Amino acid sequence: MVFASLEFLTLFFPLFLLAYSLSPKALKNLTLLAFSWVFYAWWSPSFLWVLIGVTLVAWGTGLGLARMEDARRRKLLLTLSVVALAGLLAFYKYTNLIVLEIIQPYLIPQDRGFTWERLILPIGISFIVLQAISYVVDVYRGTVKAERGFVAYAAYKAMFSQLIAGPIVRYSHVEHELHERPFDVRHVGAGLRYFMIGLSMKVIIADTLAPLADACFALPQPTMADAWLGAFAYGMQLLFDFAGYSAMAIGIGQMLGFRFPENFDAPYISRSIQEFWRRWHMTLGSWLRDYVYIPLGGSRVAPWRIYVNLMLVMAISGLWHGADSINFLLWGVLHGLAMVTQRLWEQNGGPKLPALIAWGITMLFVFTAWVLFRAPDLATAWAMYQGQLGLHGFGLSEEVALILRPMHALTMLLALVAASWPLWRERRAMPLPRMAQDTLALWPLLGMLIATALMSSRGASPFLYFQF
Amino acid sequence: MSQEIHNELIRKPWQAWAFIGAFGTLLLGFGASNLLAWRDGGLEKTTETGWSGFSEGKPMQALAEDLRTTPLADWIGQRQREFGWLALHDTGPRVHQGCTGWLFLHDELKVQPRAESNAAIRADIAIRLQRQLAERGTRLLIALVPDKSRIEQDQLCELRRPSRLEPRYDAWLETLRGAGVPVVDLRPALLEVRQRAGAAYDRSDTHWSIEGAKAAAAAMAASARDLGYAPGTPVRIEYEASEPRPRWGDLVRLAGLDGLPEHLRPAPDQVPALSFSAQASESGSISADALFGDAPNERVALVGTSFSRNAHFADFLSQALATEAGNLAKDGGGFALSMAELLEQDIKQGSPTPWVIWEITERALQEPLQAIDHDLTKQ
Known part of the structure; x- marks a missing residue:
């Protein structure tokens, strides 16, 4: 189910809120769990077993680790659990690639008539598995206590507000709130406000720009204008789609008394690639830092090892997004190279660039790299890069000009302002009177109305990060 | 999108109530509209599909389609399109306007894959x-x-x-x-x-x-x-x-x-x-x-x-x-x-x-x- 859909807003969510508010405190987690499982099963009930299986493995491992004292046995149990969880993720993510790119072309004779039915990825599997791994590792490290109650743990694991596309909420973030959390007007009001902001980001900006990005990436020979417009539209679509989802997730969490970590912090105002990664998909960045980069030695090793570690972490980040094409891996490697370059520049005393130039270079890189991320295959990405260099002409193609509407231009302008909002806010000449501030804080109500109207008119569209 | 927005606590209770009230009104409206559609046989696809194809999520897809055509959703969607036309002369993604008053179907201008x-x-x-x-x-x-x-x-x-x-x-x-x-x-x-x-x-x-x-x-x-x-x-x-x-x-x-x-x-x-x-x-x-x-x-x-x-x-x-x-x-x-x-x-x-x-x-x-x-x- 999608947050930005009528079935969620007009059916699931009201029923959930009713049941949740009527549930006694002791049964709130059970209500949350039951509704979360329904939420997950909505698209494909058969995949619910994957979620339950991962939950059981992680919960059981946590209990086992809590009871064991022998260090070797604890390590063995942790290793088995991590291998099982990562193996499940690898199975769903990479089997298609291995079969279609290696086994079928090279290992099976052509005349065998071998056909492979593509494995369907259980929705949100990447997020579900990362969460589970972080939990067992944290219990092993002793940074969190193992959760003894299955319902509480399963409710955390399945919590519909963050189940499918993050933010990657670690158990430590909600450990206390799983047993004691407020549910009052103030939290519900504040959570609703944040939810409405996310809904507006997703529906008003991301969904409006989506057809434009799709059209540009569908061109066999995009012109320079098409290719840059496509990269820009997609970059904005992705930000507002994913950040919108995250805001809705955090808002729902807040309504229920949870405090989820932020996932985005105006990444398109970044002046370096490192800053970009401190602002973009922050929970994935911190997950990779804590569970991959630091175990690899982090920044406390020889410089060449730091560069290798950086490349490795970014390559893993790329692979985590998918393996249906090599593009994700290349995208990760590109970001790794950019980070290494930045480090080398700084360590070798490269001059500090003026803010505007640093921002320009960073954004040029980020938006150029999005082409690899969005293109379904290398050939499409290559055609877009050729287009960006003007090898297929310069003006807008007829296909793109046809679908470009005033609505798109207005939305792109809105996206630019919203993406750079912290800069505008800082420059506001004088503070508004209190009453005006309080009234302006209600703007998400207007956003919700517009978003609801657009949803009713267009229908729901899934979030981009659902595919990961 | 930033930490500050998330932490921007609602300072006055009336603000919280404004959000709850507006959201509640919207939910009640849609809830009533859904019930009316259900009573009047408007949830046709859901009824037709029944439980068949449950494991592939077919009843849920049917329900999602039906909900988009309930009276309130339909009414709101229609107003959105009208506003787009009055404000920007926007005819939506499926229709283009050529010379004034001349409308053309998008499908006949689209280059298909x-x-x-x-x-x-x-x-x-x-x-x-x-x-x-x-x-x-x-x-x-x-x-x-x-x-x-x-x-x-x-x-x-x-x-x-x-x-x-x-x-x-x-x-x-x-x-x-x-x-x-x-x-x-x-x-x-x-x-x-x-x-x-x-x-x-x-x-x-x-x-x-x-x-x-x-x-x-x-x-x-x-x-x-x-x-x-x-x-x-x-x-x-x-x-x-x-x-x-x-x-x-x-x-x-x-x-x-x-x-x-x-x-x-x-x-x-x-x-x-x-x-x-x-x-x-x-x-x-x-x-x-x-x-x-x-x-x-x-x-x-x-x-x-x-x-x-x-x-x-x-x-x-x-x-x-x-x-x-x-x-x-x-x-x-x-x-x-x-x-x-x-x-x-x-x-x-x-x-x-x-x-x-x-x-x-x-x-x-x-x-x-x-x-x-x-x-x-x-x-």
Whole structure:
């Protein structure tokens, strides 16, 4: 189910809120769990077993680790659990690639008539598995206590507000709130406000720009204008789609008394690639830092090892997004190279660039790299890069000009302002009177109305990060 | 999006209540609308689907579709589209405005993925089908309906028709004629109407105007006669036309503007109402709406799309052929749907229809292929 859909807003969510508010405190987690499982099963009930299986493995491992004292046995149990969880993720993510790119072309004779039915990825599997791994590792490290109650743990694991596309909420973030959390007007009001902001980001900006990005990436020979417009539209679509989802997730969490970590912090105002990664998909960045980069030695090793570690972490980040094409891996490697370059520049005393130039270079890189991320295959990405260099002409193609509407231009302008909002806010000449501030804080109500109207008119569209 | 927004706690309780109140009102409204839709049988797809396909999530998909058509969702969606039109003259993603008041369907301007290959495969299907039908004793005549944006090019103004679409009409025509399949080129007849009457298509409709339909029908009938068609007992079909009245076509509806007050909508077409009557020249009168197969002549079946169901095209065709053609065309039938139904009907009845006129829209040629397209030659 999608947050930005009528079935969620007009059916699931009201029923959930009713049941949740009527549930006694002791049964709130059970209500949350039951509704979360329904939420997950909505698209494909058969995949619910994957979620339950991962939950059981992680919960059981946590209990086992809590009871064991022998260090070797604890390590063995942790290793088995991590291998099982990562193996499940690898199975769903990479089997298609291995079969279609290696086994079928090279290992099976052509005349065998071998056909492979593509494995369907259980929705949100990447997020579900990362969460589970972080939990067992944290219990092993002793940074969190193992959760003894299955319902509480399963409710955390399945919590519909963050189940499918993050933010990657670690158990430590909600450990206390799983047993004691407020549910009052103030939290519900504040959570609703944040939810409405996310809904507006997703529906008003991301969904409006989506057809434009799709059209540009569908061109066999995009012109320079098409290719840059496509990269820009997609970059904005992705930000507002994913950040919108995250805001809705955090808002729902807040309504229920949870405090989820932020996932985005105006990444398109970044002046370096490192800053970009401190602002973009922050929970994935911190997950990779804590569970991959630091175990690899982090920044406390020889410089060449730091560069290798950086490349490795970014390559893993790329692979985590998918393996249906090599593009994700290349995208990760590109970001790794950019980070290494930045480090080398700084360590070798490269001059500090003026803010505007640093921002320009960073954004040029980020938006150029999005082409690899969005293109379904290398050939499409290559055609877009050729287009960006003007090898297929310069003006807008007829296909793109046809679908470009005033609505798109207005939305792109809105996206630019919203993406750079912290800069505008800082420059506001004088503070508004209190009453005006309080009234302006209600703007998400207007956003919700517009978003609801657009949803009713267009229908729901899934979030981009659902595919990961 | 930033930490600050998340932590921006609502300072006053009335703010929290404002959010809760607004959200609650919206939920109550939608809840009531959903209940009404359920009571009035509006959740058709959900009811039809039942629990079948549960493991693949089919009932949930059906419910999602139904919820989008509940009265409140429909009302809100309509207002959104109207606002877009009034504020920006935006006609939504499915309709484009050319010169003022001239609306065009997006689908006929869209360059489809694998467009040329799809058209080539469809040409191959049509050629094989024509041969199969000929073996069964059915004569097939194909009529290719050009895009509105091809014939009414003068009304495109700033709207650009992609140049990749230019060759698709000629290319298909040549392929079929090269294989000996009779195809009617409707362009000369429609261009002549445009020149004479100002337009061969309605401004606010996807389809041809009454004049356009009449000319297209005459061109098809002439081709059928060239192929040897002759009515056994000619039927005289006549019509009377009322004074033209304003009529808003399907593109206004598709743009979601049909709920606006008339003066705020795009300009209407002026269309007379026609009433047809049929008389057999020798054997007495025949009702104008005689069912397919009732007429004593060699049966003529018309298959195709909404073009055959608009602007009295089928009546004009019957008039031009001097027989009552059975109209099996389907709205939204695309390339194959109504032809598939005719073939199935022929098989059931055990007697092939002697004459089949197959109206195909130009845009349907390049649309993504479907299983039903391939199935045409398997029946």
